Amino acid sequence: MYKYIDSFFTKNSLEVDKSVTACLTGHRPSKLPWRYNEFESRCKKFREDLRQIFIGAYDYGIRNFLTGMAEGFDMIGAEVLLSLRDDDGLDIKVYAVVPCKYQEVKWLPRNQQRYWDILNRVDDAALLTSDYTPSCMNDRNKYMVDHSSVCIACYDGSSGGTANTIRFAKKAGCKIKIIDIKEYE
Secondary structure (H helix, E strand, O other): OOOOOHHHOOOOOOOOOHHHEEEEEEOOHHHOOOOOOOOOHHHHHHHHHHHHHHHHHHHHOOOEEEEOOOOOHHHHHHHHHHHHHHOOOOOOEEEEEEOOOOOOOOOOHHHHHHHHHHHOOOOEEEEOOOOOOOOHHHHHHHHHHHOOOEEEEEEOOOOOHHHHHHHHHHHHOOEEEEEEHHHHO
């Protein structure tokens, strides 16, 4: 869909104040009740609830939000945050933490386009490594936790990357807000 632009990513780290930063972690479409059909009423309700959670985080003092730019929750969360910033005037910054180049190339074309649309709207982006490695997604999750004081998780209780990130966040002393995705089934 898009020609990869090496010059888009100018750094491999972000300058953020951890005390006012939250990271997002959550499931891919296969674990979301609506899967890829985000026009479904359950996803619309989820987006509205997520909007309120982000406003609550803002009222708590969070001004920076980190997204790992994966399909599913990461991109939904980024879009809701960008809407709060651009349409509602919330004084927040949205940052992308990309684990490796070409993470999006095997996705559906519409999600590849969505990925680049989001990247072109965030306040800044960091590319953690050029090449895919078996640990790069986990490394991205650790990076986000290490730069945050709050972790907002969309989670169903299953094992996987989201569970690992919540464990990292607990160990790091982050405050954790879990959104039980089973409530939307």
